[in-house]
Structures are given as structure tokens and as C-alpha cells.
Amino acid sequence: MTTDTIKTSRQRDIETLADHWAKSLPGVEVVSDEQLSLWLKIHGDFGVVVYGIQECAKRYRRRLGLMSADHAVKFASKCMLARSAQARRTWMLRSAARAGVRL
Numbered sequence: 001m002t003t004d005t006i007k008t009s010r011q012r013d014i015e016t017l018a019d020h021w022a023k024s025l026p027g028v029e030v031v032s033d034e035q036l037s038l039w040l041k042i043h044g045d046f047g048v049v050v051y052g053i054q055e056c057a058k059r060y061r062r063r064l065g066l067m068s069a070d071h072a073v074k075f076a077s078k079c080m081l082a083r084s085a086q087a088r089r090t091w092m093l094r095s096a097a098r099a100g101v102r103l
Contacts (some may be wrong), residue, residue, distance in 0.1 A: 052080035
């Protein structure tokens with residue numbers, strides 16, 4: 001895979017996430033490409049970022065659309081971090097089970 005292909009793929013992911021954000025949180029300013037890129041870099045999983053946006057959208061609807069852009073970014077980040085931590089714990093437990101180690 002070439003660098004151009006990776007950039008194109010990353011840019012396509014960012015555009016898709018920005019569109020998802022805009023549709024899920026219509027009253028909240030769309031996050032910057034830099035923020036979306038950072039989330040993808042930190043979590044390394046497109047699905048985790050989508051999950052964070054979806055959880056934020058649920059909170060947004062429960063609050064009847066009353067959410068600042070800053071709060072939305074922080075809440076989505078919190079959800080992504082929790083999801084990544086959960087995935088790491090699951091991976092560790094499965095790896096330990098395969099190795100015959102009891103935790």
C-alpha cells in the first residue's frame with residue numbers, strides 16, 4: 001500500500017465521519033478534520049470513532065439537541081476511550097484464556 005493510497009483512504013474515512021457527525025448531531029458544529037484524524041490515530045479503529053459519535057448522538061437526542069460543540073467532542077472522546085479500553089481488556093482476557101492463564 002502506497003502513501004498516497006493511505007492518505008486517500010484516511011481522507012475518505014475523515015469525510016465519512018464528518019458526514020456521519022453532521023447527520024447525527026445536526027445542531028452541533030461539525031468537528032474539524034484534524035480532530036477526526038486524531039481520533040483515528042489514537043484509537044486505530046474506524047468503528048470505535050463511529051461508536052463514539054453514535055453514543056454522543058444518543059446523548060444529544062436525550063438532551064433535546066441542547067449540546068455545545070465542546071461538550072459533544074468531550075463526550076464522544078470519553079465514549080471512544082471507554083470502548084478502546086473495553087476492547088483491550090477483552091483481548092487480554094482472551095489471550096490469557098488461550099495461554100491457559102487464569103486471571
